[in-house]
Amino acid sequence: MKSASLCARLSVLSVALCGVFSAYGQTQTKGTLGEVVVVGSRFLESQLDVPVAVQVITKADIQNSAAMSVPDVLRVLGSVNIRSIVGGQLGFNSAIDLGGFGVTATQNTLVVVDGRRLNPIDSAEIDWSVIPLSSIERIEIASGGAGVQFGAGASGGVIYISTDGKRADRTAAGVQLGSFGTAQLSLNLARVIDDLTLNVQAGADHSDGWRENSRIDANNVSAKIAKNLGAAGAVYGEVIFSQSTNGFPGGVLGQVGNGDLRAAKFNSAGSENKVEGQGLRFGGLANLSDKTSLDLDVFIGNKTSTFVRPYYDTADSLAGFYPGVDKIELKGTDLSFSPKFRSEFSNGASLVYGYDFSQSKQEGVSSYGTLAQQFILANQGPFLFQGNLLSNQQSVQLLNHSAYAIGRMPLNEEVELTVGVRRQLQGFDSADLNATVGFPQAGSGTMAANAHEAGLNIKLNEASRTYLRVSQSYRFANTDEYWGYDANGNRVFSGELRPQITEAYELGYDFKDARQQFSAVLAQSVTQDEIRYDPATFQNGNLADSIDRASLSLNWTMHVLDKSHVSLGARLQRAQYATGKYSGQMLGMVPTAIYNLGWIQDLADKSKAGVQVTHVSKQNYDASPATLPSLAQMPAYTTADLFWSRSYGKLETKLTVKNVTGETYAPYGGYGFVSLPGGGGASTYYYYPADPRSVYLSMNYQF
Secondary structure, three states: OHHHHHHHHHHHHHHHHHHHHHHOOOOOOOOOOOOEEOOOOOOOEEHHHOOOEEEEEEHHHHHOOOOOOHHHHHHHHHOOEEEEOOOOOOOOOEEEEOOOOHHHHHHOEEEEEOOEEOOOOOOOOOOHHHOOHHHEEEEEEEEOOOHHHHOOOOOOEEEEEEEOOOOOOEEEEEEEEEHHHEEEEEEEEEEEEOOEEEEEEEEEEEEOOOOOOOOEEEEEEEEEEEEEOHHHEEEEEEEEEEEEEEEOOOOEEOOOOOOOOOOOOHHHOOOEEEEEEEEEEEEEEEEOOOOEEEEEEEEEEEEEEEEEOHHHHOOHHHHOOOOOOOEEEEEEEEEEEEEEEEEEOOOOOEEEEEEEEEEEEEEEEEEOOHHHHHHHHHOEOOOOEOOOOOEEEEEEEEEEEEEEEEEEEEOOOOEEEEEEEEEEEEEEEEEEEOOOOOOOEEEEEEEEEEEEEEEEEEEEEOOEEEEEEEEEEEEOOOHHHHEEEOOOOOEEEOOOOOOEEEEEEEEEEEEEOOOEEEEEEEEEEEEEOOEEEEOOOOEEEEOOOOEEEEEEEEEEEEEEOOOEEEEEEEEEEEEEEOOOOOOOOEOEOOOOEEEEEEEEEEEOOOEEEEEEEEEEOOEEOEOOOOOHHHOOEEOOEEEEEEEEEEEEOOEEEEEEEEOOOOOOOOOEEEEEEEEOHHHOEEEEEEEEOOOOOEEEEEEEEEO
């Protein structure tokens, strides 16, 4: 009933807006600046008409770079902060932070592939293995809140990835070999038969890894068929299969640079996570009239994962206060349905309105090993174990209903007004049965949140524009954040967590001519009820204090003498407590500056060479705010990547050298209580080192 009422209210709003826009009598002059982008309204439109900071990375940009994965592309070409606890060049378990959210980056930076959300419903990181680099046509990086366009989880921004779907016959195969036993295979096939287009993408990745227990294996395949219906529109269907296995080396104890960088932590030895996923996606575009179109997207997915931790079935692990589980099995399903409409009016105004529905279910079983089971059965009683349970069971269901509308109206030939609203309801049901409590626990509820935005887009001339935007975005707690621990170490329900609300302000400028492109964005935001882990209570909760964030992003590219391409990028940012006893204190895992420098030089004989340099400033370790003032900072680091490529007709070759100088650095580190051998523990620094220098050779052949 709530969702029906919501849709009804939106319908009334849409009709009212249609009337306003139709009555308006100006004519809009469409601009030519920039690329055609999706993130502004989830329909294709000129970047000039979108009051959002959007950086577009094309397939050519990716090919003319030293990047080896999607996170690597964002790092070297997008000045985006990336962190990983696995390491390696394949980007597994990487977190993307667009808005300076630090350890909660994945819950605040949304990643979308062809309209499908990739962010998991729990605290896991995004599975980047499902996106072969060779399949990508373009990546749009939209900084700033995008709650109106995409709903929850986009307070920091959106990474929108479009895969290759061109109508042209082609067959391409690629292979890449390199350091640490790395091997990658890819196949891209496209066939056009009258109005039908078939695209098949397949890939296989393997790496032994530089660190102990950092092996990676991944396989993926997708097949998409599309039919062009001419003026009526188009329909499509796609099947997706993926499988990945990766080890977890664990952290290195001490400050960055100390300890044995390659060794796996004692309790991570042999740890491994295996993920399998299948998906069916279908939909289409229908031109309902010459002014109104419908875009429909449906996704049905299934995902299973198995995480094994052999250490937790050893005698050493039983010396601690509680034994740990040695196997965690998760099974989940996803269903999403997203119809959206776009109506255009003769006066140049437009209205996008839609409805997003999603349902996610996940069940989990955490099993104890043989030795741990014996220990549990022998230690039944209060504050120990109860119910003779030898495994923990969890289940969760999320149900989302969301409706939105985005209207654009020209005020004159140079100025356009954008207004958008969204209302989202999320229902959650969660249950838990664990060996320390001994009886079922459950939590449920319904949360509601609103997003809105207003922007002015001002066309200065055919080569430049400026914009001003104010917005409100939000996120709900993920399924793991509803659960924590009490003072006795029992897993308990943390209670209902309020939606996190972020209000943001942006001022941007873009310029582009035949030889260069420049953009600048000044942004500030205030987040209330931010959802974070509280080490004092061992549970997640809403912060009583506000968090203030400010950033300045600059991007400049230029062609020099038709033979060279230079790019400069900078992201200056600050994230700190704005109120309360920690007022003025910076958050952890948010560097104050990220710089990128790139140079690509055309050489003779159809070859190119390039260098890409990235500098990341000092940043705080991930730690309790009460502890941070007394801690050292993680050191700044600078990395340089080189590549040389040459074309031999249909054969493309590339030699890539990553981290040329062999810089010792870590994109992620923390301070807190960690386990030690023999069941002990201590509060100390820890970090996850990145790879040293590595070399790769790739070959791609167009048949």
